[in-house]
Amino acid sequence: MKTMVNIALPKGRLGEKTYAMLKAAGFECPAIEESNRKLVFENPEKGVRYFWVKPSDVAIYVERGAADVGIVGKDILLEYKPDVYELLDLGLGKCRMAVAAPKGFKETTGTTLKVATKFPNIAQSYYDSKSRDIDIIKLNGSIEIAPLLGLSHVIVDIVETGGTLRANNLEVCEEIVPISARMIANKAGYKFKYQEINSIRQGLERQREVQQ
């Protein structure tokens, strides 16, 4: 029997784009394309088993070995620092982690900066590197509203086109790090399914080059 590689895909557009790349690379799974309520799809012939999970959970599935391989945004890797191998930059879902503030905001160094974010660890380590004292306000969504209501001075968030920021009269003032989707692998899984995981990695790498 062929060794099965378990692959955690993030629900949503990024996961669909990644699956398209995997399909083009020869790791298709017809069942996944039928619309139904199943969560796990496998193609024993190709040795792949896919499942959809919440994007921020992909790294957990991989770190704990429920999935051998996963596709996850760099933002999640930076925030949760899972102990996994980061094998490939897929070049998908490109955006950046940035500090944004209301237009014309002048930072004064005399007070503690209030920062609203979904990514407290990234924000903390960025400001630590600048030795800036900050107060982190952890939010779970609609971060843009925080400075408008006076909850925070600035926000640290993912910026793709900047459309949402502009609509709320905010602008990027500092860039922290570029973000894109990465292929990650469980450390033990990579040892025991080395050939299989590497051929998926090479397949994706070729597809990335075709697309670029």
Add this chain to the structure above:
Amino acid sequence: MKIDNSIFTNEERAIFALRSLYDQYGYNRYKMGRFEEYDLYVRNKDFLVSDEVITFTDRSGRLKALKPDVTLSIIKNTTDAPGKVQKLYYNENVYRVPEGSRSFKEIMQAGVECVGDLDTKSIAEVVLLAARSLDMLSDRFVLDVSHMGFISAVLDASGLSDSGKNRALNCFRHKNLHELDEVCRAEGVDSCKLTAILDCCGNPAQVLPRIEQLLVTPAEQNAYQEFREVCDALEDSGYGDALRVDFSVGNDLKYYSGVVFKGYVEGIPTGILSGGQYDALLRKIGRNSKAIGFAIYVDLLDKMDGMSDNMVAVEEYTLENNG
């Protein structure tokens, strides 16, 4: 007294089997108490896996800790003497906050420490003993072997700044070739050599010659030679491809200076064995011996369904007790 073998949990079977293995290799048991002076851990905080320690004040007013680590206590009890090698093994509970966890856990560890006037042969023997331990636990295992002194020399020779080196080391840990390339490019350093070294993994006899050609400085070559000698000594072990060179195995550069290794068994998602040569720790406490050791996180075996048939030692152990 007759004990039915099936009554043992994976963890207990493993402990007995490992104990008899270490005994065969001439290791003496080291038993320690639950508590240690807190001072010992404060002075060597970076050596600990997690720096959180459960402390309490004992009746005489001294600050004590529930031991988060065994190695520090063991080396304290060894002495330096030319030609002398002390070989000790233990199985002890340690108390620490595992990475990603919010609370303290009691973790059962088995392990060995070999301290003293070590040569290549005795270092290789400890690595081999790590492989034998894994072989006992599972039919399928991998022991990844690396060398901190070598990685450190390669990074020094790369021309990267200190912060660049730290970022590069982080890329090594995650096998992150694309970011290693970016780190080098950002500082105008050619990334080919570093990425080639990180990308190399597999059987030492095949991998090492490829690396040898890339080395330039004497420090790199010396560290390589040291690593090569240990790998050569392991060649006849019969473990073949289960022993692999992999430079993503990296503990910190501060305490580990020589061979480092990490073991995996099929069915357990995280590394179950971790070890290395930590001469630098001994230097820091004013000692001149060498030291190498490893720990096995025995409690992880709960996650494994069946155990290896190789674990015959348990059978033998209980039979003797039956008599």
